[in-house]
Amino acid sequence: MGEAALSALASLTDPSLLVMLLVGVVAGLVIGLIPGLGGTGAVAVLMPLTFGMDAPQALALLIGALAVVHTSDTVAAVLLGAPGSASASVTMLDGYAMAKKGQAGRALTLAFLSSMAGGLLGAVGLTLAIPLARPLVLSFGSPELFMLTVLGVALAAVLSRGNVAKGLTAGLLGLLLGMVGTSPTTAEYRFTFGSLFLGDGLSLVAVALGVFGLAEIASRVGQRGKPEQIVKVGGGWLDGVREWLSHWTHVLRGALIGIWAGVLPGIGATAGTWLAYGQAVATAKDKKEFGKGDPRGIVGPESANNSVEAGDLIPTLLFGIPGGVPAAMLMGMLLTYGVQPGPSIVTDHLDLLYLIVWSFAIASVLGALLCFLSTRGLARISLVPFAVLGPGLVVVMLLGAFQEGGQLGDLWVMLALGVFGWLLKSTGFPRAPFLIGFVLAVPLERYYFLTDTLNDGFGWLLRPWVLVFLAVLLAPAVLRLVRAVRARRNLDHDDEDRQPPAEEEGELADSTWSLFTAFGALAVFAIGFLTAGSFSAEARLVPRLICTLGLLVGAYLVWRELRRRTRRPARQPAEEVPKLAPDVKVAARTFAWMATFLLLVTLGGYVAALLLFVPAFLLYVARARIRVVVVYTLVTAALVAVLPLLLPVHLPTGILPSF
Known part of the structure; x- marks a missing residue:
C-alpha cells in the first residue's frame, strides 16, 4: 500500500x-x-x-x-x-x-x-x-x-x-x-x-x-x-x-x-x-x-x-x-x-x-x-x-x-x-x-440477482455482516416508533408534525402543492407497477418490489397530508384566498425561458440560440444595463464557440442550417 x-x-x-x-x-x-x-x-x-x-x-x-x-x-x-x-x-x-x-x-x-x-x-x-x-x-x-x-x-x-x-x-x-x-x-x-x-x-x-x-x-x-x-x-x-x-x-x-x-x-x-x-x-x-x-x-x-x-x-x-x-x-x-x-x-x-x-x-x-x-x-x-x-x-x-x-x-x-x-x-x-437512489439502482438489482443465483433460499440473510446491516437499517424505524409511543403517552403532538422543515423545504411545503406532489408520486408508482407486468419474471421482480414499497409509503404520505389539512383552522373566504404564489410564477416563467432556449437550439444550433436567449433574459428578467447585456452576451458566445477547439466538447447543431 x-x-x-x-x-x-x-x-x-x-x-x-x-x-x-x-x-x-x-x-x-x-x-x-x-x-x-x-x-x-x-x-x-x-x-x-x-x-x-x-x-x-x-x-x-x-x-x-x-x-x-x-x-x-x-x-x-x-x-x-x-x-x-x-x-x-x-x-x-x-x-x-x-x-x-x-x-x-x-x-x-x-x-x-x-x-x-x-x-x-x-x-x-x-x-x-x-x-x-x-x-x-x-x-x-x-x-x-x-x-x-x-x-x-x-x-x-x-x-x-x-x-x-x-x-x-x-x-x-x-x-x-x-x-x-x-x-x-x-x-x-x-x-x-x-x-x-x-x-x-x-x-x-x-x-x-x-x-x-x-x-x-x-x-x-x-x-x-x-x-x-x-x-x-x-x-x-x-x-x-x-x-x-x-x-x-x-x-x-x-x-x-x-x-x-x-x-x-x-x-x-x-x-x-x-x-x-x-x-x-x-x-x-x-x-x-x-x-x-x-x-x-x-x-x-x-x-x-x-x-x-x-x-x-x-x-x-x-x-x-x-x-x-x-x-x-x-x-x-x-x-x-x-x-x-x-x-x-x-x-x-x-x-x-x-x-x-x-x-x-x-x-x-x-x-x-x-x-x-x-x-x-x-x-x-x-x-x-x-x-x-x-x-x-x-x-x-x-x-x-x-x-x-x-x-x-x-x-x-x-x-x-x-x-x-x-x-x-x-x-x-x-x-x-x-439522486443516490438513481445511482444505486443498477448495482442494487445486479447484486440482488447475484445473491439469489449464488445462494439457495434466504440463508444469506443470516450471514454476520448482513445481520449487522439489517440492524442498522431497522434501528431508525425502531427509535422512531419508541419516540412516537412516548409522545402519545405524554399526550404530545405527533413528532412528524413538529419536525423542523428539511433543508430542501420551501415556501410551498404546507400548501396544496405538497399534497399534489404526494398524489403524483403515488400515480408514478402505480403506473410503474402496471407497466412492469409486461416484463419477464426476472426483469419485473425488483421494479415491482420498489413500486410496491412506493405505493405503501406514498399512500401513507397522502393520508398524512389529508389529515394535516383537516386539522387546520377553517380556511379564509374564497375572495381572501391568495392567488398563485409569486415564487411559482417566477419558476414557471424561468422554465418557459429555458424551454424557449432549447427550441432555439433545436432550430438554429447552440451559438445562435444563446445569442438570442442570453440578451433577452438579461433585459427582461434580470433588467440589466445595455452595456452589461452586450458584453455578457459576446463573452459567453465567444467562450462557447472557442471551447470545442480547446477541449473535447461538442456543440448541438440545429435543423435549419441543414436546408
Missing part, C-alpha cells in the same frame, strides 16, 4: 494532472460563491469536461473542485452576510458579526485556515480508512454488497433532515428512474415506452443538473437585490493566524465531526457544520459571545464543512455507497471508466484511490492560498445578482448535459427533471435520496 501511495504522489508531477487539479480548484472556488450550487454544482458542471480524459486527469479535476467549494463560500458569508451555500450560513453567525466590527480579515483568516485544516484532516481520515477497511471490504460478497446498496438509499432518506416519509418516497422514485433502459439481468428494455432514446437509460449528468442545477436557478432567479451592507476586508490577518493556532482543539473536533457526518449517507455539509457549531457552544465555558463574533463559532464549522466531503468519499470509494450527492456523481463518473467502487477499487485501482487522497490534500492547501490572494476579487463576484448569473449558468449546464450522450433529448429530459426537482425542493422532499 505504501508503494501505491508513493506512486500516486509521483504521478502528480505530471504537468497535465497538476493543470487539471489547478483548474478544478479555481472552478470550485468560483462555483462555491454561487448560492445553491455547492459541491453538487461543481461536480456536475465540470463532469462533462472529463469525457475523453484519462481517469487520473478527470479525478484530479473533480476532486480539486470538490475539496475547495466550501472554502470560498465563506467570503460572501463574512463580507456580505449572504452565504454562498447553506453550510456557510453557520459561519455567517459569527463571521459577519466580526466583520461588522472591522475585523473581516481576522474572520476570513480563521475560516480559510480552518477549511484547509479540515481538508487535510479529511484526507488523513480517508488514508487511514483504506488499510482499516480493506480486510472488511475484501471479505464482502454479493449479499453484503446488496445490503449496503439498500442501506445507502434507506439511510440517505431516513437521515435527511426533515420528513422521513418524503425522503423514502424520493429515494424510491430515484431507484425507479434508475431502472429506465436496459435491464442488467435480462438485457430487455424497461420503461422506455417504445423510445429508442430511453433504451440506454438516462444520463447521470442530465439528471443531476436538472434536479439540482436548473431547479436551483428557477428558485433563485427572482433574487435581484444586493446585500444591504458590504463590509470591507480590512486587516487583522496575522491576529487571525495566532488566534487560529490557539483554537486547534476546535479545529480537530470540527474535522472529526465532519468526517463522521460525511460517512453517514444524506447528512451533508450543512448538518455537519451545525453539529460542529453545537459542540463548540456545548463545550465552551463562556457562551455569551457566540453569535456576536466568537472565533470558536468559525473554526469548528469551517473545519467540518471541508472534512465532510472527504468523509463522503470513504463509503463511496470503499463500499460503493455514496455519502452525498457530489460523491454519488463521482461514483457515476468512475463507473463510466470501468472502475467499480468497493472491493475491486481496493484490489485493482489502489493507485487511483491514493491519487484521490493526495489531490484532496493538495487542493485544500491551494484553495486556502488562492482565497488569501484573491479575497477582494471573490467578494466582487458575490455581488453579482443571481438573475444575471442565471442565463450563463443555463448555457453551461445544458451544454454539459449534451456532452455525455450527444442528444438533444437529454436536454429536454434535464428540463423536465428541473421542474420535478423544483417541485421536490419547494414541497419539502429531500433531493439527495433521489
Whole structure:
C-alpha cells in the first residue's frame, strides 16, 4: 500500500494532472460563491469536461473542485452576510458579526485556515480508512454488497433532515428512474415506452443538473437585490493566524465531526457544520459571545464543512455507497471508466484511490492560498445578482448535459427533471435520496440477482455482516416508533408534525402543492407497477418490489397530508384566498425561458440560440444595463464557440442550417 501511495504522489508531477487539479480548484472556488450550487454544482458542471480524459486527469479535476467549494463560500458569508451555500450560513453567525466590527480579515483568516485544516484532516481520515477497511471490504460478497446498496438509499432518506416519509418516497422514485433502459439481468428494455432514446437509460449528468442545477436557478432567479451592507476586508490577518493556532482543539473536533457526518449517507455539509457549531457552544465555558463574533463559532464549522466531503468519499470509494450527492456523481463518473467502487477499487485501482487522497490534500492547501490572494476579487463576484448569473449558468449546464450522450433529448429530459426537482425542493422532499437512489439502482438489482443465483433460499440473510446491516437499517424505524409511543403517552403532538422543515423545504411545503406532489408520486408508482407486468419474471421482480414499497409509503404520505389539512383552522373566504404564489410564477416563467432556449437550439444550433436567449433574459428578467447585456452576451458566445477547439466538447447543431 505504501508503494501505491508513493506512486500516486509521483504521478502528480505530471504537468497535465497538476493543470487539471489547478483548474478544478479555481472552478470550485468560483462555483462555491454561487448560492445553491455547492459541491453538487461543481461536480456536475465540470463532469462533462472529463469525457475523453484519462481517469487520473478527470479525478484530479473533480476532486480539486470538490475539496475547495466550501472554502470560498465563506467570503460572501463574512463580507456580505449572504452565504454562498447553506453550510456557510453557520459561519455567517459569527463571521459577519466580526466583520461588522472591522475585523473581516481576522474572520476570513480563521475560516480559510480552518477549511484547509479540515481538508487535510479529511484526507488523513480517508488514508487511514483504506488499510482499516480493506480486510472488511475484501471479505464482502454479493449479499453484503446488496445490503449496503439498500442501506445507502434507506439511510440517505431516513437521515435527511426533515420528513422521513418524503425522503423514502424520493429515494424510491430515484431507484425507479434508475431502472429506465436496459435491464442488467435480462438485457430487455424497461420503461422506455417504445423510445429508442430511453433504451440506454438516462444520463447521470442530465439528471443531476436538472434536479439540482436548473431547479436551483428557477428558485433563485427572482433574487435581484444586493446585500444591504458590504463590509470591507480590512486587516487583522496575522491576529487571525495566532488566534487560529490557539483554537486547534476546535479545529480537530470540527474535522472529526465532519468526517463522521460525511460517512453517514444524506447528512451533508450543512448538518455537519451545525453539529460542529453545537459542540463548540456545548463545550465552551463562556457562551455569551457566540453569535456576536466568537472565533470558536468559525473554526469548528469551517473545519467540518471541508472534512465532510472527504468523509463522503470513504463509503463511496470503499463500499460503493455514496455519502452525498457530489460523491454519488463521482461514483457515476468512475463507473463510466470501468472502475467499480468497493472491493475491486481496493484490489485493482489502489493507485487511483491514493491519487484521490493526495489531490484532496493538495487542493485544500491551494484553495486556502488562492482565497488569501484573491479575497477582494471573490467578494466582487458575490455581488453579482443571481438573475444575471442565471442565463450563463443555463448555457453551461445544458451544454454539459449534451456532452455525455450527444442528444438533444437529454436536454429536454434535464428540463423536465428541473421542474420535478423544483417541485421536490419547494414541497419539502429531500433531493439527495433521489439522486443516490438513481445511482444505486443498477448495482442494487445486479447484486440482488447475484445473491439469489449464488445462494439457495434466504440463508444469506443470516450471514454476520448482513445481520449487522439489517440492524442498522431497522434501528431508525425502531427509535422512531419508541419516540412516537412516548409522545402519545405524554399526550404530545405527533413528532412528524413538529419536525423542523428539511433543508430542501420551501415556501410551498404546507400548501396544496405538497399534497399534489404526494398524489403524483403515488400515480408514478402505480403506473410503474402496471407497466412492469409486461416484463419477464426476472426483469419485473425488483421494479415491482420498489413500486410496491412506493405505493405503501406514498399512500401513507397522502393520508398524512389529508389529515394535516383537516386539522387546520377553517380556511379564509374564497375572495381572501391568495392567488398563485409569486415564487411559482417566477419558476414557471424561468422554465418557459429555458424551454424557449432549447427550441432555439433545436432550430438554429447552440451559438445562435444563446445569442438570442442570453440578451433577452438579461433585459427582461434580470433588467440589466445595455452595456452589461452586450458584453455578457459576446463573452459567453465567444467562450462557447472557442471551447470545442480547446477541449473535447461538442456543440448541438440545429435543423435549419441543414436546408
